[in-house]
Amino acid sequence: MLKNYKDLTMAFVRAGVLGYGGGMACLPLIKREVTDKYQWVDEEEFSDIVAISNTLPGPINTKMAGYVGYRVAGVIGATIAVCATILPSAILLILLLGTLSLYREHPVVAGMLQAIVPVVGVMLGLMAWQFASAAAKDMKWIGVLIQIAIVAFLVVFLGLHPAIMVAGIIVIAFLMPSKKQKSKGGGDQ
Numbered sequence: 001m002l003k004n005y006k007d008l009t010m011a012f013v014r015a016g017v018l019g020y021g022g023g024m025a026c027l028p029l030i031k032r033e034v035t036d037k038y039q040w041v042d043e044e045e046f047s048d049i050v051a052i053s054n055t056l057p058g059p060i061n062t063k064m065a066g067y068v069g070y071r072v073a074g075v076i077g078a079t080i081a082v083c084a085t086i087l088p089s090a091i092l093l094i095l096l097l098g099t100l101s102l103y104r105e106h107p108v109v110a111g112m113l114q115a116i117v118p119v120v121g122v123m124l125g126l127m128a129w130q131f132a133s134a135a136a137k138d139m140k141w142i143g144v145l146i147q148i149a150i151v152a153f154l155v156v157f158l159g160l161h162p163a164i165m166v167a168g169i170i171v172i173a174f175l176m177p178s179k180k181q182k183s184k185g186g187g188d189q
Contacts, residue, residue, distance in 0.1 A: 004073045005080050007038055012065050012084035017092060023060035025120045028127045030061070034068050041068065043134055055166055061085050 011033035019026030027050060034040045041049065053063040062082050069081025103109045154160040 001073065004077060008069050008072060008077055008081045009084045011038060012069075012081045013088050016061065016085045016089040019061070019089075024124060026061050027064075028123045030064050031127065034064075040072050043130075047131055047134065051166075051169075 012030075015026055015029040015033055019029050031046055035043055035046050049064060049067055050060070053060045053067070056063055062085055065081035065085040066078045069078035071077075073080070100109060100113075151165055155162055155165060
């Protein structure tokens, strides 16, 4: 059990310390730790956790850490994972902001801050591509593209709030039978 505590601490410290740009920017790092390195959850479950975490209030990092920590090592694991997410980042943020405020006019510091934005964009784009590829395994690409077009139309042209879209998608997901139900014959009722 101590190994799980240590692994949880290291996984979420790395994701929290190395992630820059908010919770969504840290998701690729969290995904790497929990699905690729430690294999605590698979890609499908990770996608589900992200979807549910996005609908709940508060920072996504702490919700992801709490869920994964609880899944791996119960309440103590959740506490360790959340603390490992919050504390190092808070300490580093205080130190970094103090230093950046002293040197914010320096051209090197200004250039570094501008270079971070495209890197975070590429990381989010890659993760979106991985999610779309995973979705396309279960259905044809045309289905994925049609869904994207419908959502874009409803949000951009009809002005439907994205939170309503997320709520609708969650309701549809709960109403649709899962793969396990279909394989047991529950999908044809």
